[in-house]
Amino acid sequence: MRTPIIAGNWKMHKTVAEAVELSQGVCDAVESISGVDVVLCPTFTALSAVKDIVEGTKVGLGAQNMYWEIQGAYTGEISPVMLAELCDYVILGHSERRQYFGETDEGVNNKIKAALTHSLIPIVCVGEDLTQNEAGETETFVGGQVKAAFDGLSPDEAAQVIVAYEPIWAIGTGKTADPDMANGIIKNSIRGVLADLYGDNIAEQIRVQYGGSVKPNNIAGFMAQPDIDGALVGGASLKVDSFLALVEASA
Numbered sequence: 505m506r507t508p509i510i511a512g513n514w515k516m517h518k519t520v521a522e523a524v525e526l527s528q529g530v531c532d533a534v535e536s537i538s539g540v541d542v543v544l545c546p547t548f549t550a551l552s553a554v555k556d557i558v559e560g561t562k563v564g565l566g567a568q569n570m571y572w573e574i575q576g577a578y579t580g581e582i583s584p585v586m587l588a589e590l591c592d593y594v595i596l597g598h599s600e601r602r603q604y605f606g607e608t609d610e611g612v613n614n615k616i617k618a619a620l621t622h623s624l625i626p627i628v629c630v631g632e633d634l635t636q637n638e639a640g641e642t643e644t645f646v647g648g649q650v651k652a653a654f655d656g657l658s659p660d661e662a663a664q665v666i667v668a669y670e671p672i673w674a675i676g677t678g679k680t681a682d683p684d685m686a687n688g689i690i691k692n693s694i695r696g697v698l699a700d701l702y703g704d705n706i707a708e709q710i711r712v713q714y715g716g717s718v719k720p721n722n723i724a725g726f727m728a729q730p731d732i733d734g735a736l737v738g739g740a741s742l743k744v745d746s747f748l749a750l751v752e753a754s755a
């Protein structure tokens with residue numbers, strides 16, 4: 505049985521003071537809830553302060569990006585060694601990184617390998633844009649992203665990765681994928697591709713989240729799906745009440 509995981513991707517929101525307040529609120533609210541993993545992903549600047557809050561609680565900490573080299577002349581970048589001091593998870597290959605910052609499948613694959621080497625659990629994002637969706641290319645495109653992301657990973661490494669299926673047209677738009685359709689993509693193009701690469705046993709262990717306008721009023725539909733193991737949440741993770749409702753609905 506896979507434990508569901510709800511991760512809050514705070515994106516470029518919250519000062520350190522605001523991040524402390526929100527993480528404290530989340531920790532207090534979810535403390536008595538079991539049967540679901542909870543992860544907060546603040547900005548780099550707030551990681552250290554939020555670490556102090558989540559330490560000793562059931563809430564995990566993640567970063568939103570990472571470079572793959574361990575150190576060196578890479579102005580503005582953060583290494584896996586640095587993140588490993590602070591967090592357990594790292595979001596990699598988010599569509600906003602791919603769209604606005606030119607991240608490629610190859611770079612995402614390098615980052616996944618570097619994260620695993622330093623004991624960080626990657627949350628790897630895949631998903632099609634609206635044009636691909638309307639052209640019926642979703643399964644091929646997402647399957648290709650999954651193959652590229654897992655290229656060269658051993659079965660043991662692969663089993664640790666969390667995948668987030670996030671259709672780009674559903675992110676921050678208030679439009680969600682139909683839960684049945686999302687489950688179908690995950691079943692065929694994510695778990696199916698992983699089964700081809702690693703066999704059914706590993707493919708069944710890997711957790712796959714849905715992401716894209718997940719809200720308290722629509723989470724139940726996603727959590728009812730057999731292949732969806734939680735959510736990667738942007739907007740609704742920025743307030744204690746809405747985030748708590750998502751955690752409760754997944755427990």
Ligand code: PGA
Nearest residue numbers: 675676716717737738739
């Ligand atoms: P959203 O973002 O919940 O605001 O749509 C999800 C994400 O980008 O991870």
